[in-house]
Amino acid sequence: MSTNPLTKQAKRRLTLTIVIILTFTVMNGTMFNVAIPDIADTFNLLPSQVTWVMTSYILVFAIGALMYGKLADIYPIKRLLTIGIILFATGATIGLFAQNYPMLIAARIIQAMGGATIPALSFIIPARFMPDERGRVFGTISATVAFASGLGPIAGGLVGGAFDWRYLFILSILSVFAIPFLRKWIPDEETRQGKVDIPSALLIAIAISGLLFFITMLSFIGLAVFLLMLGLFIYRTKTVDAPFIDPSLLKSRYYTTAVMTSFLGTSAMFGMIFIVPIMARSVYDLSTIQIGLLLLPGALGAALIGQRGGRVVEEKGSFRVLQVAFLLAIAGSFLISTFVGFPPYILALCIAVQYVAFPLIQSSTANLLTDLIPKERTGVGIGMFNLMNFLSGAISSALFGALLDLENVTLRFNPFAGSEVALYSNLFMMIVVITLIAITMFTLVFKSHRTS
Template sequence: MSQKDALLTKAEKKKLVFLICIILTFTVMNGTMFNVAIPDIAADFSLDPSEVTWVMTSYILVFAVGALIYGKLADMYAIRSLLTIGIILFAGGAALGFFSQSYPQLLAARMIQAAGGATIPALAFIIPARFMPESRGRVFGTVSATVAFASGLGPITGGLIGGTFDWRYLFILSILSVTAIPFLRSWLPHEERRPGKLDIIGALLTAGAVTGLLFFITMLSLTGLAVSIGLAVLFVLHIRNHPAPFIDPGMLKDKYYTTAVLTSFLGTSVMFGMIFIVPIIARQLYGLDTMEIGLLLFPGAMAAAIVGQRGGRFVETYGSEPVLKTAFILAISGSFLLSIFIGVPPLLLSLCILVQYAAFPLIQSSTANLLTELIPSEKTGIGIGMFNLMNFLSGAVSSAIFGAFLDLESTSLQLNPLTLQENVFLQSNLFLAISLTALGALLLFSFIFRNRQREQKEARAAAAEEKTL
């Protein structure tokens, strides 16, 4: 990629960011829209609950692994080529799903969609780091705000389309994404093929380990856990001797990188956990229908969109670390407020959700910006790919753990003495646990990163002294 090609004008950046956010909206909504369609799909194909969950599980499996692999490929191949292939697969899978007449055909469509759709969030965080380094914090904020907003818009859109027409029409929005290809190919800078080879064995071992882990998380499969552990051990042995491993061991040994990814995983688990359990609780405690549940979440999604836009500027002005700490404080506060006020009228509950929702784009944008500071530019793809993989895993982990918690139905144990209602101790305790998870992430991040700025100053001083000698 020449220097001229790498430079984008302000107008070109705005057009490109806008287009990426539109496509990203389709991708995120594609995941959340189908949550509300699961009962209709089960009825159409006469499926048991355990069978119909594969509509979501198959998508998660392929999407999570794909996010990591595309990140690695982005270190070698042109982003616009990867996005072109991804969007074609995404729209093609949607077309197959729209015309599906059998359950196996629907599953195949969802997996093809996931194989293509994984390119979009994976590369949406790499594009600012590569082509807009001077304004990447702001763009990360916009991208993260889009993810948060689309996750809240998905259930409302799914309820409207599925309720008015048929669940198959949910695929229409995904099909429309193919219209973005000419613009992406025109607006994205040209890149030359970079040196490097894909460690296929390492990629397969990683994919197998992640798949086994997801089987364990989503289906409590001990076989999946055993497979995941076994393949993870083989992967560690493999990368020790490979000249160009799929994941650089040195990157994983960097305490700052691993801590940033881990705290992002915990923070995103808190956010996805809230988004997952609020609809269930809203149906159980308040008897809200799908549209009303969507409206309960919508103010938070709007707040996240607004905060995300501002958050990118905060990252550029104050740095990633202070913004990330602020985000965790918001997540702690929102969860704790929900623990106190769960059971009160939905309007007040919506305000508590808003506080926690606002943390989501700040966690995403500040962590993405921090990772670009911690990893070399030639490893941005795989570095961000790990970030995306862990974020996606966080959704599966939080859904499984918090869902199992809600299966208890009720408890007489009151962990939060401030809880206002007496019949909601189980839900209150769950939100308290979420708040403590966010607190743990904040304490871990603060402890590990406490000396980073001093180390950076010492390194700069040593480099300057070496130059004078």
């Protein structure tokens, strides 16, 4: 338990430090998207080969989010976060001096092994050390994620265009300077009783790896591995005394509904972020920097709304805020579907409407989960939340990526859209359907259980 309660000033300082290192982590993922063509040219790679720069990172990052959540129920957060940031900066240093492609992949894997601690523990720290202000801090964290996601492509385009793609790693290396502040402001904790079921952790890691292989490369071998390992994981969970994930957690329909609601909402947000750059290049012929600027108003709006939304969550409760967030997501998706092909500044306003829903969904769901999860299982409960969010990004990107390969689409789901942009309009109508399913499922389950 904590032996050093946080003062109000320490809470502000700790929150600011978390926001800074979280910005580096999120940007590290999105800013490398724009560097993929340059990396392929540097090492003379095929498109199928260079995708491993992102795939390897997402794979390890998703597994790490769950693993660190479980470890946080046993070991002090201060220790885990210190190790994570050191690994993150070490991987970035290797990437900065990478002389060949295997060395670059190794750097990305080491980065992900460490970087996964930051978003995983960023949601656990408020729940554990700032319970009275967790809604506000969750809002700040979620706003940071949304803002950094939009800022990443701009930073990647500026740094990669002016210098070399390797210099993108410097931003990640700088995160190591946060360690002394985090060690000073995070309260001391004792190591708690418990153990990690390593075989179960390996089974779920291999299962997730197989699923991501299937999603990103359409590998049916990966799908078979996923199903086999998932089956073995479920069997072991039912037979061991201390399973990696407590089955009682998954038996709660409120917990599973909240996680699935977040999964669908995050899928909608990642789908939008994935489609918009391709749509902007195809429909408007925008440059990388211009695409970043198209997303920037939404990212700024998300940062502002997310911060205020955290306070609203504390005052009004997660139920109402989450409903409003999904209504914004539905409205924004429909507006984009309707106005694609109009001048870019109009499209930017439509994107902003949907973008501001992202931090509200994240913060209100995280706040809701901390009320649903027993305190001794906060780590693994939030870890599952983070894992599903990362998987949602991979799944939505793969799904919409496959649909973007369609040509000569004339059928329009939205009668107000132009026929020449029917494909993109239809994709955003699909996002409308996804968010409608999410808000309906959430409302039906939680209408008699208003946990705030």
